[in-house]
Amino acid sequence: MLLKFLHILLYLTLYGAAYTKLSDDSLRALPDPGSDFDIHSGALLSPILIPRVSGTPNSTLVLEHFVNFFKTNLPDWHLEFQNSTQTPPAPYDKPTPFVNLIAARDPPWAADGDASRLTLVAHYDSKVTPEGFIGAVDSAAPCAMLLHTARSVDAALTKKWGQMKAQGLAEGGSLEEERGVQIILLDGEEAFVSWTDTDSTYGARSLADSWETVIHPATSNFPNPISSISLFVLLDLLGSKNPTVPSYYKTTHWAYQSMASIEDRLRKLQQFKSSPNHPSKRSVSSRDSKARNQPRKEPMFLPEAEKVNNFFLGGRIGDDHVPFIERGVEVLHMIPNPFPKVWHQPDDDGDHLDIDTVEDWAKLVTAFTGEWMELEGFFDTSAASKRDFYEEDEQLANVISRTEL
Ligand SMILES: *[C@@H]1O[C@H](CO)[C@@H](O)[C@H](O)[C@H]1NC(C)=O
Ligand SMILES: *[C@@H]1O[C@H](CO)[C@@H](O)[C@H](O)[C@H]1NC(C)=O
Ligand SMILES: [Zn+2]
Numbered sequence: 001m002l003l004k005f006l007h008i009l010l011y012l013t014l015y016g017a018a019y020t021k022l023s024d025d026s027l028r029a030l031p032d033p034g035s036d037f038d039i040h041s042g043a044l045l046s047p048i049l050i051p052r053v054s055g056t057p058n059s060t061l062v063l064e065h066f067v068n069f070f071k072t073n074l075p076d077w078h079l080e081f082q083n084s085t086q087t088p089p090a091p092y093d094k095p096t097p098f099v100n101l102i103a104a105r106d107p108p109w110a111a112d113g114d115a116s117r118l119t120l121v122a123h124y125d126s127k128v129t130p131e132g133f134i135g136a137v138d139s140a141a142p143c144a145m146l147l148h149t150a151r152s153v154d155a156a157l158t159k160k161w162g163q164m165k166a167q168g169l170a171e172g173g174s175l176e177e178e179r180g181v182q183i184i185l186l187d188g189e190e191a192f193v194s195w196t197d198t199d200s201t202y203g204a205r206s207l208a209d210s211w212e213t214v215i216h217p218a219t220s221n222f223p224n225p226i227s228s229i230s231l232f233v234l235l236d237l238l239g240s241k242n243p244t245v246p247s248y249y250k251t252t253h254w255a256y257q258s259m260a261s262i263e264d265r266l267r268k269l270q271q272f273k274s275s276p277n278h279p280s281k282r283s284v285s286s287r288d289s290k291a292r293n294q295p296r297k298e299p300m301f302l303p304e305a306e307k308v309n310n311f312f313l314g315g316r317i318g319d320d321h322v323p324f325i326e327r328g329v330e331v332l333h334m335i336p337n338p339f340p341k342v343w344h345q346p347d348d349d350g351d352h353l354d355i356d357t358v359e360d361w362a363k364l365v366t367a368f369t370g371e372w373m374e375l376e377g378f379f380d381t382s383a384a385s386k387r388d389f390y391e392e393d394e395q396l397a398n399v400i401s402r403t404e405l
Pocket of ligand 1: 052
């Protein structure tokens with residue numbers, strides 16, 4: 001009894017707050033992707049920047065890249081495929097395989113169906129037309145951002161759960177923390193001919209359908225994998241310069257505000273490379289030091305944290321979240337409005353990405369995930385942690401050209 005009480009006290013002290021912000025030190029210490037977003041040789045992004053229409057050999061190659069990434073770097077993540085065969089409209093009317101990849105990490109003590117999951121999502125297929133279409137913002141870059149996010153929170157999750165287990169907090173019945181995270185890389189988002197309810201979101205529709213019929217054990221916290229989704233964060237069309245993402249849904253405006261607050265803090269801490277106030281952007285040629293030190297207006301990715309007009313666009317943009325929203329899932333849709341200029345154009349390729357912006361999104365989503373997963377105190381804030389990830393990875397070291405250290 002006393003022991004239990006102490007557990008409660010300790011738990012409330014350490015993990016009691018519903019949503020703990022990351023400290024400035026933690027925000028500053030978020031891992032740097034180094035050259036991993038290089039469009040030609042970057043370990044995360046470059047393998048995705050090829051045409052990868054669903055059902056083609058290139059699509060399989062990209063899927064293998066994801067699987068290798070997790071198997072090599074993040075062995076604690078559980079990988080699962082969800083497959084379907086569907087027939088798009090003519091002239092593409094052949095039975096086509098669609099393969100979704102789900103990579104998940106739950107607290108080690110969480111039983112099947114007991115962990116809620118922060119769910120981070122992007123689609124990896126590319127559009128059939130125009131011929132040779134790459135889809136860099138749509139959605140190669142968002143996929144790479146999510147790989148970076150998974151990698152950046154992994155060690156902190158291990159540390160946190162290890163500590164909780166050591167302190168016996170895992171054994172306390174209702175005191176169990178059962179908060180997990182999953183990355184979903186969806187196939188078949190794009191229409192083959194033109195966007196309709198049935199010619200689009202092939203992978204997402206199949207996944208939502210199938211997850212409704214997967215039944216968790218009767219004693220579990222959540223009846224099925226749909227109900228386990230605590231928040232469905234969908235990244236799409238990210239990687240062009242100066243995006244503005246509105247808050248689409250009233251019911252997740254609070255989560256949007258959390259993300260926007262992190263953005264604001266990262267900018268103030270000069271951790272946003274695309275910011276006109278980032279040290280790398282301040283003109284050193286200007287002799288007028290007064291002008292040089294004058295802060296420039298920050299162009300916010302998420303400008304609607306304070307909106308008062310109560311106008312939410314939600315529901316007007318068809319995307320992979322729709323089959324989940326229809327099943328009652330809470331969605332944070334990270335898609336710019338207006339869409340980037342390159343949208344569905346031949347120039348949506350690596351050369352037209354703004355890599356600073358790609359890195360900033362990756363950092364923002366990482367920080368949001370860190371707060372959601374209550375990782376304050378578990379990031380390595382020593383300077384040594386700010387290194388390239390693959391420093392010690394012999395397999396990959398030869399393909400990475402380091403730009404800093
Ligand atoms: C597959 O990707 C390669 C680049 O690695 C590209 O040259 C080729 O055209 C792609 N194949 C198809 C069918 O799109
Ligand atoms: C789903 O497809 C993947 C990739 O082709 C394959 O490796 C996997 O075995 C399939 N899974 C099932 C359950 O069919
Ligand atoms: Zn698209």
